[in-house]
Amino acid sequence: xxxxxxxxxxxxxxxxxxxxxxxxxxxxxxxxxxxxxxxxxxxxxxxxxxxxxxxxxxxxxxxxxxxxxxxxxxxxxxxxxxxxxxxxxxxxxxxxxxxxxxxxxxxxxxxxxxxxxxxxxxxxxxxxxxxxxxxxxxxxxxxxxxxxxxxxxxxxxxxxxxxxxxxxxxxxxxxxxxxxxxxxxxxxxxxxxxxxxxxxxxxxxxxxxxxxxxxxxxxxxxxxxxxxxxxx
Amino acid sequence: xxxxxxxxxxxxxxxxxxxxxxxxxxxxxxxxxxxxxxxxxxxxxxxxxxxxxxxxxxxxxxxxxxxxxxxxxxxxxxxxxxxxxxxxxxxxxxxxxxxxxxxxxxxxxxxxxxxxxxxxxxxxxxxxxxxxxxxxxxxxxxxxxxxxxxxxxxxxxxxxxxxxxxxxxxxxxxxxxxxxxxxxxxxxxxxxxxxxxxxxxxxxxxxxxxxxxxxxxxxxxxxxxxxxxxxxxxxxxxxxxxxxxxx
Numbered sequence: 001x002x003x004x005x006x007x008x009x010x011x012x013x014x015x016x017x018x019x020x021x022x023x024x025x026x027x028x029x030x031x032x033x034x035x036x037x038x039x040x041x042x043x044x045x046x047x048x049x050x051x052x053x054x055x056x057x058x059x060x061x062x063x064x065x066x067x068x069x070x071x072x073x074x075x076x077x078x079x080x081x082x083x084x085x086x087x088x089x090x091x092x093x094x095x096x097x098x099x100x101x102x103x104x105x106x107x108x109x110x111x112x113x114x115x116x117x118x119x120x121x122x123x124x125x126x127x128x129x130x131x132x133x134x135x136x137x138x139x140x141x142x143x144x145x146x147x148x149x150x151x152x153x154x155x156x157x158x159x160x161x162x163x164x165x166x167x168x169x170x171x172x173x174x175x176x177x178x179x180x181x182x183x184x185x186x187x188x189x190x191x192x193x194x195x196x197x198x199x200x201x202x203x204x205x206x207x208x209x210x211x212x213x214x215x216x217x218x219x220x221x222x223x224x225x226x227x228x229x230x231x232x
Numbered sequence: 233x234x235x236x237x238x239x240x241x242x243x244x245x246x247x248x249x250x251x252x253x254x255x256x257x258x259x260x261x262x263x264x265x266x267x268x269x270x271x272x273x274x275x276x277x278x279x280x281x282x283x284x285x286x287x288x289x290x291x292x293x294x295x296x297x298x299x300x301x302x303x304x305x306x307x308x309x310x311x312x313x314x315x316x317x318x319x320x321x322x323x324x325x326x327x328x329x330x331x332x333x334x335x336x337x338x339x340x341x342x343x344x345x346x347x348x349x350x351x352x353x354x355x356x357x358x359x360x361x362x363x364x365x366x367x368x369x370x371x372x373x374x375x376x377x378x379x380x381x382x383x384x385x386x387x388x389x390x391x392x393x394x395x396x397x398x399x400x401x402x403x404x405x406x407x408x409x410x411x412x413x414x415x416x417x418x419x420x421x422x423x424x425x426x427x428x429x430x431x432x433x434x435x436x437x438x439x440x441x442x443x444x445x446x447x448x449x450x451x452x453x454x455x456x457x458x459x460x461x462x463x464x465x466x467x468x469x470x471x472x473x474x475x476x477x478x479x
Contacts, residue, residue: 130300131326134319135342135390145338149329230370 005203012204019181024208027185030098030172031165034105035113039158041106042113047143049114050121061118067111072104076174079104083175096177101185104171109161116160120153121146155224159217166213186212246423249393250312251275252297257306259292267292269306270451272444279416279426281436281457284446285472290429293446294320294396297427319392323399325383327371332363332382335371339386357385361415377408384415395419397428401435413439433473437461445469 012020049060081087083095083103094100124146125132132142147154169187176183178192186209193202251273258268267289274280282290295301296308298320310316328335336354345353358364361381366374371382380400387395397416401409416439420426430436436443440457445466452466464470 128326128328130295130320130322133300134298135339137342141342145328152329 005200005207008200008204009207012201012208020205020208022181023184023186023189023205024212026098026183027166027187027209028212030101030185031105031162034102034165035109035158035162037102038106038109038113038161042110042161043117043147043154044143045110046114046117046119047121047147049118050125051139051142051146061115064111064115064118068115070108070111072108072168072170073174075107076104076171079107079171079175095175096179096183098176098183100175101172101183104175105165105168108168108171109165112164113157113161116157117147117150117154120150120157124150152224152228155220159220162216163213166209246391246393248277248423249316249318249425250310250314252394252427253309253311254296255307255309257296257303257308259289259296259301260304265449267296267449268303271306272451272454274425274427274444276441277420277425278441279420279428279439280442280444281440282427282429282444282446283431283433283436283472284452285431288446289449290431290446291323291398293444294398294427294429298396316393317391318394318396319387319390320396320398321380321383321387321400323402325379327374327379327382329372330370331368332371332374333358333367335382336386336389339389343390345389353389357389360388360418361385362411375408377404377411380404380408380412381415384412384419388415388419392419392424394425394427397426399429399431401430401432409435445472447472 046064049057049064079100080095082089083092083100084090085095094103125142128142128146128149132145137145167187169191172183172185173188173191176185176188178184178188184192186205190202190205190209193199193205253273254271256269256271258270259266270293282293284290292301296303298318299308299315300320328338330338333351333354336357337350340350340353341347355364355367358367361384363378363381363385366378371379374382384400400416401412404412413435416426416428426439428439436457440460442454442456443460444451445453445460445464445468447468452468453460453464455465459465460469461473464473
């Protein structure tokens with residue numbers, strides 16, 4: 001019975017295991033903050049690329065699209081080099097802290113949010129452009145209107161970004177270091193427990209992670225649907 | 233007067249718009265001439281109805297006048313120095329994914345109307361165009377006629393000296409057409425110069441002051457409505473009025 005993953009997952013949850021709780025909290029904290037920061041930067045960036053036509057725009061779109069597939073370990077390596085003692089931001093002393101993990105996940109998620117929001121905003125702009133020009137709106141005035149009117153599509157984009165952040169292990173492992181009580185998150189614990197041969201615990205953690213991601217997605221879907229029904 | 237007319241806003245007359253002058257204007261797309269060369273001047277109070285068969289270039293002419301497109305050749309000028317305040321209502325109204333009232337408030341915000349005045353002005357316009365009951369309804373779930381009236385209410389708030397309407401009633405039922413035409417008359421009474429395309433002869437008879445008749449990308453005739461319907465000058469217009477299939 002103790003070797004059953006579901007049993008382990010359930011008992012982890014029912015016993016309100018303090019260290020599990022801390023791991024879950026840190027996982028959520030890191031990924032949600034990373035997605036929030038990436039959204040604040042990525043949505044305006046995506047909208048800007050959709051609205052303005054500047055030299056090198058095509059190249060930028062290709063790069064953003066390509067970076068959606070950036071391997072987490074590469075993002076981790078880049079942030080590692082940036083934050084290591086000898087690196088340009090070494091003085092900040094961020095390496096092996098949750099801050100470094102957030103930074104690495106921002107690097108991972110930002111291209112996804114920017115590339116997908118660029119596409120959504122561009123579609124909307126195609127529909128709205130004549131009306132906007134008729135209203136005498138400047139390009140910079142169009143941005144908030146477009147971002148707000150694309151809000152339902154952007155919610156889905158946000159969830160895609162969150163999925164990426166909460167699922168990856170390479171980046172947080174490299175810059176966080178999986179230090180117990182400091183930078184250990186769900187995905188790194190799963191890797192660790194699997195390595196130790198403690199498969200039921202690893203699987204149990206996996207089930208908890210999956211459940212959490214499912215709950216967050218369901219919540220976002222419900223909120224989106226409720227607002228959509230009210231606003232149309 | 234129509235049922236939805238509620239005279240609440242103080243009536244006032246807008247200053248008359250300057251004359252719109254097309255000087256040898258052509259518009260090409262990929263080396264194909266779609267419009268022109270055409271020269272004409274829109275004077276007087278209108279309303280001007282732009283008529284002609286599909287593909288004659290009516291919508292193009294409106295978009296060029298409204299500076300949504302630039303002519304390939306020739307010049308479009310307004311007498312006097314400044315471009316007048318203008319608005320346009322499209323065949324398919326373009327409405328934001330928000331409530332009816334939020335659509336109006338957005339247009340006011342874009343035009344730098346002070347925040348405290350926006351809600352009041354938006355509600356007045358909704359009431360004027362018979363939409364007060366749909367104030368908080370999402371604009372996109374309104375019926376076709378209501379959407380078009382909302383687009384007109386939005387244009388109303390911009391106090392345009394000249395209003396372009398591109399086949400605003402082509403997808404509407406008779407009741408909705410009646411409401412839109414009444415709204416157009418209200419704009420006209422407020423002093424807004426109307427320039428509207430249609431291919432409905434009866435509608436043109438009901439509304440027109442003068443007719444600009446296009447076919448094959450050229451202006452065939454620009455005459456007062458009485459003249460156009462009684463004794464059209466051009467062969468194309470004669471055929472169009474006689475109900476022949478003009479290309």
